[in-house]
Amino acid sequence: MDPNAPLSSAFRPFLVPGELMDSLHPDIVSLALTHARHSANEREAAVSLYYAIRDGYRYDPYCVNLDRKHMRASEFLHRNKGYCIEKANLLGAAARAMGIPARLGFGDVVNHIGTEKLAQWLGTDRMVFHGYTELYLEGRWVKATPAFNRELCEKIGVAPLEFDGVHDSLFQPYEPGGEQFMTYVLDRGTYAEWPVEEFEAALREHYPHLFGYNQ
Numbered sequence: 001m002d003p004n005a006p007l008s009s010a011f012r013p014f015l016v017p018g019e020l021m022d023s024l025h026p027d028i029v030s031l032a033l034t035h036a037r038h039s040a041n042e043r044e045a046a047v048s049l050y051y052a053i054r055d056g057y058r059y060d061p062y063c064v065n066l067d068r069k070h071m072r073a074s075e076f077l078h079r080n081k082g083y084c085i086e087k088a089n090l091l092g093a094a095a096r097a098m099g100i101p102a103r104l105g106f107g108d109v110v111n112h113i114g115t116e117k118l119a120q121w122l123g124t125d126r127m128v129f130h131g132y133t134e135l136y137l138e139g140r141w142v143k144a145t146p147a148f149n150r151e152l153c154e155k156i157g158v159a160p161l162e163f164d165g166v167h168d169s170l171f172q173p174y175e176p177g178g179e180q181f182m183t184y185v186l187d188r189g190t191y192a193e194w195p196v197e198e199f200e201a202a203l204r205e206h207y208p209h210l211f212g213y214n215q
Contacts, residue, residue, distance in 0.1 A: 013192035014101035014136065020194045021089055021104075023096035025074035031090075032097035042100050043137050043165035046144070049094045050163045054146040057082055057090070061118060061127075066200055084147035085131030089194055091146050092133045101136035105143060106188035106195075123209060126185070128202045132170060134190055143168040 017023040035052040036045035058081035069075060073093035076086045085104070092102035109130045119125045132145040144163050153160040163169040170184070188198075204211055 011101045011136070014103045015096055015099070017093075017096065018193040020068070020071050020073065020196070021093045021096065021102075021192075022072050022074050023093040025072075025093075027074050027077055028090075028093045029097045031077060032094040035094075036098050042098070045098050046095060046100055046135050046137055046142075047163055047165045049091060049098070050144050050146055050169075053087055053091045053094070054160070054163075055149045055151070057087055057149065059083070059087070059148050059152050062121070064203070066196070068196065071194060071196065083131075084145070085129065085194065085199070087146045088131040088133040091144065092135075095133070095135050103134050103141075103190045103192050104194060105132045105134050105190045106130065106199075107132075107184050108186035108188065110183050110185055122207050124206065126206065128206045129188065129199050135165075137165050142166065143170050145169055 017025075022028060031052075032049065036048045039045035039048055057076075057079070060081040061083045063081065064083060065071070071086070071089070073086075073090045076082050076090055082090075085106075088104055092104060095102040106129050108126055108128045110125045110127070118127070130147075132143055132147070134141045134143055136142075142165060145161055146163075148158075148161060150160045161169045
């Protein structure tokens with residue numbers, strides 16, 4: 001989709017920059033062009049951006065920072081690790097910079113990557129507001145989850161999520177031995193912009209001890 005073409009009202013929210021998905025920031029545009037400018041079509045561009053962000057930034061679920069400036073895609077771009085929403089937000093921003101409609105999707109999962117250590121820290125095996133990106137490619141929305149870098153997946157013995165721009169790439173459902181690895185327990189919907197207030201409220205509801213108080 002040509003970013004200079006007239007935008008339909010339906011797709012405008014998913015193509016224009018947001019406060020946090022700041023797709024027209026020069027650094028975001030540079031990232032997008034570096035990895036996707038020579039792609040033959042939007043699908044190839046989306047795939048190139050997916051792998052650049054999946055493996056270019058380490059997954060770290062322990063670095064949540066609720067400062068709005070810290071949450072911007074252009075700010076995260078200059079760090080070398082982040083959690084799922086930060087990586088999904090960056091993929092969405094880079095896609096929009098290339099004229100590809102993008103939005104964020106959220107859901108709660110259990111049996112997440114790093115379950116034992118993470119469950120001890122969170123006090124539960126439920127991860128709320130797990131984030132992924134939805135990209136509008138070839139006439140349909142396709143899910144892409146760039147959270148788990150290849151190095152991490154190889155370390156814990158899980159096949160990394162691949163993305164072809166055609167099929168949904170949402171999460172690893174099984175361990176190599178056949179046991180279920182992750183279960184999707186709640187769909188929180190899709191948004192043109194990171195719903196920070198809802199995100200923070202969910203964190204405080206499910207992990208009150210991380211904020212210094214108990215329910």
